[in-house]
Amino acid sequence: MFKLILTVLLEFQTWRFLHKHKPKIVAVVGSVGKTSTKVFTATVLSERYRVSVQKGSYNTHMGVPLAIFGIQAPAKNLRDPLAWFRILREIETRIKRPKNDKLGYDVLVLELGTDRPGDIKRFKRYIKADIGVVTSVAAEHMANFKTIDAVAKEELSLANFSKLLLVNRDEVDASYASLLQTTNIDTYGISGIAEYHYLIEDFSLDKGFSGKFVSPEFGEQATNLHLVGEHNINAAVAAGAIGIKLGLSDQQVAAGLGKIKPVAGRMRLMRGLLDSFLIDDTYNSSPISAIAALQTLYGLSAKQKIVILGSMNELGTFSEEAHKTVGAECDPSLLDWVVTVGLEAQSYLAPAAAGRGCQVRSFRSPYDAGAFVHSVLQAGAVVLVKGSQNGVFTEEALKVLLHSTEEEGQLVRQDPHWLAIKRNLFEKIKSPGEKLP
16 A cells, blocks of 8 residues: 555656656657667767756656655665655755746656556656657467457557657568557568668677668668667667657767667677677576577677577466477577576476477576586687576676676676675575575
8 A cells, every 4th residue: 555655646746747847758658679769869869959868777656756866775674664754855956947948858768668558558657758659569468358359458458649650670570550549650660661770781799780770761871870680770770760750860869879889688799708708698687689689690600609598487377388499499509508597487498499409508596507608618709698587697607607797796686785685596506406586
């Protein structure tokens, strides 16, 4: 009850604030790719506007209002009434300031998350987006959604409180158009069937992609994207399209796209031991993102290719099928080793990869997985590391492989809170045969 009452108060105060100041709002939803799209959009829009973008994953019904006000949740106890009283008092002070006084930004870029049906719709209570973005529709929180159609209905409900909806043509099946109650839609992606897309001309690990950003407004613009992975290009194209829709010039859009950098834990390139390249994609994992990451690895030229794949969480009854699907995508002609972390990956993904003829090793601990890869690593190798958080934490495998320990701070979940969770978890694993707690 405390959480419900607090959430309603936060929503009402946020509605008052936004109704008064009326900043432009970009809202991003989707099964995967939200954070990169959010950050890339903020980068491009900063060429013209003062932009506020929520840090971390403050994308819940309590988190989004706090992100809009730029206020942190209570650090020690989320149910501390006194701490929340101080927060609500600070919010009231900000609401009462004169219009646009010290607001500090012109555009809000928000990531809206969902765990169950109806979560996205609830944001309509206080958000009216100038542009809504749907990055993808794929298996997520399937214990609550049950079907992919239910996921699609949830994510696309953003259209009900967006003036314009921008949809990823590559990752949202066209059959879901029947779920939309608006015709004010544009599409983006890599394929030419989208109004906004990117023509890839060349790629290298050192320089990223070279090619052309294509839009109805400006035609073809030569644009370099310092990214790894075609699914990261999707996020960049969305950012460019949003920039155009909000009035940026062709020069501003091109400049913003050129400044985009990958987000930590999301297809971020790092230097490894023995002149190897490490692709850090450890923030989270799902079937669609894992397969996309594998396809990126397959397209690279290297004497040795290794993938570390962690268990994919929150898939419910889809878990076995999903892990087998990813395992079946592991190609022995393109991979030297498939290394798994976690019980689900060991039980389902590893046998599927082995069945295709891959060399497979499974571990319960990311530290053990990293140590194994270290033992077989060859000069000039490319290692893709993909994972989730709870019980997996494959970012810890990267620590064993990094060229410099100084770069450990660039990995995800490295604050004292997360490090303590990981230490307590993996200290309990005494041997490869033991189960996770």
